[in-house]
Amino acid sequence: MTTLYSPGTLVYLENSEQGWLPAEVSSCTRGAAGALTLVLRDENGKETTVTGSSPSDLPHLRNPPLLESADDLATLSHLNEPSILYAVETRYAQRKIYTYSGIVLLAVNPFEPVPMYTPEIVKAYIGRTKGELEPHLFAIAEDAYAAMALDGTGQTIIVSGESGAGKTESAKLVMRFIAAPKSPALNSDKNSFVDGASQVEQQIQATNPILEAFGNAKTTRNDNSSRFGKYIQLLFDTNRQIVGARVRTYLLERSRLTFQSQTERNYHIFYQLCAGLPSQNLRELGLDSDYSAFHYLNQGGPSTTELSDRDKFHATREALGIIGIDDARQTSIFQVLAALLHLGNINVTQTRTDAIIDDEDPSMLRAMEFLGVNASEFKKWTIKKQITTRSEKIVTTLTAPQAVGVRDSISRFVYACLFEWLVTAINESLTGKYGDAATRAETYIGVLDIYGFEHFDKNSFEQFCINYANERLQHEFNTYVFKLAQEDYVKEKINWTFIDFDDNQSAIDLMEGKLGILAILDEESRLPLGSDASFLQKLNTQLDKPANKAVYKMPKFANAAFTIAHYALDVTYQVDGFLEKNRDTVPEEHLALLTSSSNPFLREVLDTALHRVGGEPVDPASPNGVVSKIPDPGRAGLVGTGRGTSVKKPTLGSIFKSSLGTLMDMLRMTNVHYIRCLKPNQHKMAWEFNSLQVLAQLRASGVLETIRISTAGYPSRWTFEDFARRYFTLIPWRDGPSLIKREQFKRLCVLIAQRTGMDKTKYQMGETKIFLRTGVLATLESLRSAKLNAVLFLQTNMRRLVAMKRYRHFQRSVLGIQSHWRGAVARKAFKEVRQKAHREAEAAKAKKAAEAAAERERKRKAKEAASVNEKAPSEHGSPGKTKIRRMFSFGSKEKSTLALPDQPSPEPPLIGRRPSRLEAATKRLSRSWYDSDGSTSASAARSKSPNHLAPPASSLPVGSSSSNKIATPIYEQFMKKPAWNASTSLLH
Ligand SMILES: Nc1ncnc2c1ncn2[C@@H]1O[C@H](COP(=O)(O)OP(=O)(O)OP(=O)(O)O)[C@@H](O)[C@H]1O
Numbered sequence: 001m002t003t004l005y006s007p008g009t010l011v012y013l014e015n016s017e018q019g020w021l022p023a024e025v026s027s028c029t030r031g032a033a034g035a036l037t038l039v040l041r042d043e044n045g046k047e048t049t050v051t052g053s054s055p056s057d058l059p060h061l062r063n064p065p066l067l068e069s070a071d072d073l074a075t076l077s078h079l080n081e082p083s084i085l086y087a088v089e090t091r092y093a094q095r096k097i098y099t100y101s102g103i104v105l106l107a108v109n110p111f112e113p114v115p116m117y118t119p120e121i122v123k124a125y126i127g128r129t130k131g132e133l134e135p136h137l138f139a140i141a142e143d144a145y146a147a148m149a150l151d152g153t154g155q156t157i158i159v160s161g162e163s164g165a166g167k168t169e170s171a172k173l174v175m176r177f178i179a180a181p182k183s184p185a186l187n188s189d190k191n192s193f194v195d196g197a198s199q200v201e202q203q204i205q206a207t208n209p210i211l212e213a214f215g216n217a218k219t220t221r222n223d224n225s226s227r228f229g230k231y232i233q234l235l236f237d238t239n240r241q242i243v244g245a246r247v248r249t250y251l252l253e254r255s256r257l258t259f260q261s262q263t264e265r266n267y268h269i270f271y272q273l274c275a276g277l278p279s280q281n282l283r284e285l286g287l288d289s290d291y292s293a294f295h296y297l298n299q300g301g302p303s304t305t306e307l308s309d310r311d312k313f314h315a316t317r318e319a320l321g322i323i324g325i326d327d328a329r330q331t332s333i334f335q336v337l338a339a340l341l342h343l344g345n346i347n348v349t350q351t352r353t354d355a356i357i358d359d360e361d362p363s364m365l366r367a368m369e370f371l372g373v374n375a376s377e378f379k380k381w382t383i384k385k386q387i388t389t390r391s392e393k394i395v396t397t398l399t400a401p402q403a404v405g406v407r408d409s410i411s412r413f414v415y416a417c418l419f420e421w422l423v424t425a426i427n428e429s430l431t432g433k434y435g436d437a438a439t440r441a442e443t444y445i446g447v448l449d450i451y452g453f454e455h456f457d458k459n460s461f462e463q464f465c466i467n468y469a470n471e472r473l474q475h476e477f478n479t480y481v482f483k484l485a486q487e488d489y490v491k492e493k494i495n496w497t498f499i500d501f502d503d504n505q506s507a508i509d510l511m512e513g514k515l516g517i518l519a520i521l522d523e524e525s526r527l528p529l530g531s532d533a534s535f536l537q538k539l540n541t542q543l544d545k546p547a548n549k550a551v552y553k554m555p556k557f558a559n560a561a562f563t564i565a566h567y568a569l570d571v572t573y574q575v576d577g578f579l580e581k582n583r584d585t586v587p588e589e590h591l592a593l594l595t596s597s598s599n600p601f602l603r604e605v606l607d608t609a610l611h612r613v614g615g616e617p618v619d620p621a622s623p624n625g626v627v628s629k630i631p632d633p634g635r636a637g638l639v640g641t642g643r644g645t646s647v648k649k650p651t652l653g654s655i656f657k658s659s660l661g662t663l664m665d666m667l668r669m670t671n672v673h674y675i676r677c678l679k680p681n682q683h684k685m686a687w688e689f690n691s692l693q694v695l696a697q698l699r700a701s702g703v704l705e706t707i708r709i710s711t712a713g714y715p716s717r718w719t720f721e722d723f724a725r726r727y728f729t730l731i732p733w734r735d736g737p738s739l740i741k742r743e744q745f746k747r748l749c750v751l752i753a754q755r756t757g758m759d760k761t762k763y764q765m766g767e768t769k770i771f772l773r774t775g776v777l778a779t780l781e782s783l784r785s786a787k788l789n790a791v792l793f794l795q796t797n798m799r800r801l802v803a804m805k806r807y808r809h810f811q812r813s814v815l816g817i818q819s820h821w822r823g824a825v826a827r828k829a830f831k832e833v834r835q836k837a838h839r840e841a842e843a844a845k846a847k848k849a850a851e852a853a854a855e856r857e858r859k860r861k862a863k864e865a866a867s868v869n870e871k872a873p874s875e876h877g878s879p880g881k882t883k884i885r886r887m888f889s890f891g892s893k894e895k896s897t898l899a900l901p902d903q904p905s906p907e908p909p910l911i912g913r914r915p916s917r918l919e920a921a922t923k924r925l926s927r928s929w930y931d932s933d934g935s936t937s938a939s940a941a942r943s944k945s946p947n948h949l950a951p952p953a954s955s956l957p958v959g960s961s962s963s964n965k966i967a968t969p970i971y972e973q974f975m976k977k978p979a980w981n982a983s984t985s986l987l988h
Pocket of ligand 1: 110111162164170224451
């Protein structure tokens with residue numbers, strides 16, 4: 001353990017504000033009893049001392065930097081809470097909102113539009129396997145599609161998370177991706193996702209505004225919060241072509257219809273109706289654009305914006321039209337909605353003991369007119385109650401609050417029925433009236449958008465149901481993850497003792513068991529005198545036993561409450577209102593009134609919701625007598641399916657339990673894919689990450705629980721090839737590359753394990769993979785980076801040495817060439833000057849001689865003339881004259897010889913002559929340069945490089961002042977020329 005915490009080791013320190021802080025071990029000492037004392041320094045330089053003898057007492061280890069922001073948390077070597085949190089946070093800071101955690105995709109809400117769903121990105125993910133590209137919703141959707149296309153197995157994508165985490169947005173994106181035709185063979189317009197929505201996609205999209213208008217509301221946590229769970233099944237035929245879809249909904253929050261807290265609102269549709277309906281229609285329905293006159297709307301906060309309600313109303317109407325609900329039907333829907341608003345305004349007063357409603361109460365009259373129900377009968381059964389005993393029927397009066405309770409329960413019931421009817425209408429549009437698509441469908445991909453685990457200051461029946469659903473989903477998840485892990489061990493034939501993981505079965509048993517909370521609640525709800533207090537008393541008597549010690553607790557400081565230890569955390573539920581909410585069914589007398597209404601639309605709504613045709617019950621699984629191969633994810637009725645109205649009414653809890661059971665059965669038949677949405681802060685601020693809040697969600701979403709399961713086995717598993725290629729550097733050089741070349745990866749893995757001294761209990765060799773226990777990978781990574789650092793150090797210095805040597809050699813050569821060239825140029829210039837001077841001197845000398853000869857001639861002629869004059873008769877035949885003439889002609893010959901100047905001797909031709917020393921040196925240098933560069937043809941290299949030699953002599957100034965200055969072009973070329981290819985590693 002000391003080695004794990006050696007100085008310099010990176011760890012995490014627990015911090016009350018940020019959850020965890022990165023820190024470094026600055027010293028580690030072992031005490032006498034074996035306990036370690038660590039001094040840790042955090043990022044702010046603050047030192048903390050920690051002492052402990054077991055790993056659980058000591059700080060969590062940090063992963064090596066390479067793994068710290070890994071896109072799959074399952075690859076982290078140290079799988080612990082802070083590592084997971086740190087990885088998610090780091091990636092979010094890098095604007096990467098998606099991260100894999102094994103089979104789960106974590107999606108952190110960006111709270112602003114991100115360019116991650118563009119047509120290019122959609123195209124990129126089509127046909128790619130998970131892990132090929134960055135983590136993304138589309139990768140999960142494509143994975144599900146590929147698995148379904150392969151063997152026709154049904155697929156389910158479960159999208160969960162707390163309110164406002166982004167479930168609905170994610171589910172919509174996933175469905176859009178799946179609804180797009182993928183295979184060109186199936187659809188010639190393979191880009192239809194990108195270029196425009198397909199018809200089925202349009203229909204599916206049309207369901208969103210409808211379900212959102214009737215099932216979503218503004219809450220403190222989300223302005224558009226879905227108040228129900230939904231499962232949308234996209235149906236495919238044998239060609240894997242989408243033929244339709246089916247929607248199932250779960251547990252609509254009914255209480256919202258009659259009560260909202262000040263910061264929240266009722267369902268959007270009521271505000272849309274008041275804002276969007278023309279004033280004439282509003283008058284006809286007794287409504288007003290100022291909805292504050294209605295009790296069901298004025299308890300909550302203001303609308304987000306009037307304009308958006310009006311706009312959305314038009315979108316809702318348009319969508320209703322797309323799914324086949326014409327204007328007349330739409331008017332009927334609005335009439336029922338108006339009736340509910342008027343119901344809420346019925347004035348119930350109180351005499352000393354009894355409730356009173358005025359016969360002429362305008363709200364009651366209007367509501368009954370729209371509902372087609374007799375007003376006096378309605379009034380009677382709102383302020384009175386009939387109890388049927390074995391022998392007689394007793395009618396008693398109700399108090400005003402009780403009468404208001406009855407009034408509100410009728411409103412909630414009618415609204416829930418209307419919602420159910422809408423879902424049926426949507427399904428008819430998506431599958432065809434007679435369930436055409438459902439019969440043709442061979443397989444499916446379902447998307448479950450379900451509320452995440454909830455834990456508030458005050459938790460009631462709704463939270464109990466939601467957390468019960470999450471407990472069951474978590475159980476399925478654990479089983480699936482664990483099963484997958486174990487299947488891999490079996491497939492790879494490693495030694496593995498199957499362990500029974502301590503899962504959440506006991507919490508589930510506590511909630512749904514024969515003598516569990518739901519059973520006791522139902523029993524109490526059916527008793528005429530049952531109350532919340534008696535329910536709690538029974539709970540404590542029956543459940544507060546040693547067998548349930550771990551999951552059921554009686555809180556010390558709350559009287560009317562009980563605590564359940566959920567897999568995520570302990571939640572205390574206030575029993576106040578449990579019975580009323582669980583019963584939430586209308587009195588039988590009211591049910592009879594409603595089902596015999598004179599309003600045919602209302603009768604149809606109720607028949608649909610109660611799964612009856614013309615008052616007779618039908619099988620909810622195949623309401624049209626249609627039998628589909630596709631399993632139905634739950635279609636439980638709102639009330640029983642018995643004959644007439646005298647049926648035993650199931651409670652809300654039992655309805656929920658039964659639909660959840662059907663859903664779980666279906667999930668077990670499918671391949672499940674998980675998307676866990678995380679809300680990074682409560683203020684809906686873009687890119688703000690609150691570590692503590694995310695940590696709580698990671699715990700609640702079961703991500704950390706999965707990690708606990710994983711760490712029980714071999715969380716890291718690598719194929720032999722991947723492992724060998726990454727870690728072969730840890731063994732002597734002679735073995736690694738040769739075994740890789742021969743593809744003996746398994747042998748290489750064994751060698752790596754032996755030579756690095758891996759503890760034999762910490763790894764196992766499978767058939768194709770090596771399985772590693774938690775922490776092993778981190779050790780290998782640190783060994784690898786130490787070795788790589790040493791190699792890099794050597795490489796750096798070697799490269800430096802070689803580069804320096806070559807540079808100096810080159811510098812010397814360049815200087816030599818330059819000085820030689822300068823000398824040659826100077827000599828040539830000097831020679832020319834000298835030759836010119838010589839020629840001038842010769843010319844002057846010749847000129848002087850010619851002048852002298854001319855003078856002599858002149859003088860001779862003068863002399864001759866003088867002597868002729870003296871001896872005129874003897875001019876011819878005189879022997880003296882002949883001699884003189886001969887002498888003269890000799891003199892002219894001499895003169896012509898002297899007049900020819902000296903010619904400079906021409907340079908010998910270069911070809912065929914031996915090169916000078918200078919030329920030879922230049923040639924040598926250039927050859928050495930290109931040879932050292934690795935070029936095989938010096939001449940080719942020369943022709944490529946215009947500056948391979950010093951500039952021509954003519955361009956060099958004679959006597960250049962810097963004789964030791966390297967000619968710039970060559971120097972630059974040298975400097976530009978990479979002496980070594982930087983990417984070339986000595987390792988490879
Ligand atoms: N991928 C995303 N990109 C941009 N914004 C998003 C994304 N996902 C969610 N959001 C934002 O977060 C808000 C809440 O998302 P959404 O309604 O999907 O939450 P939810 O988990 O379904 O909540 P609830 O359970 O209350 O219905 C959206 O209105 C949207 O503004």
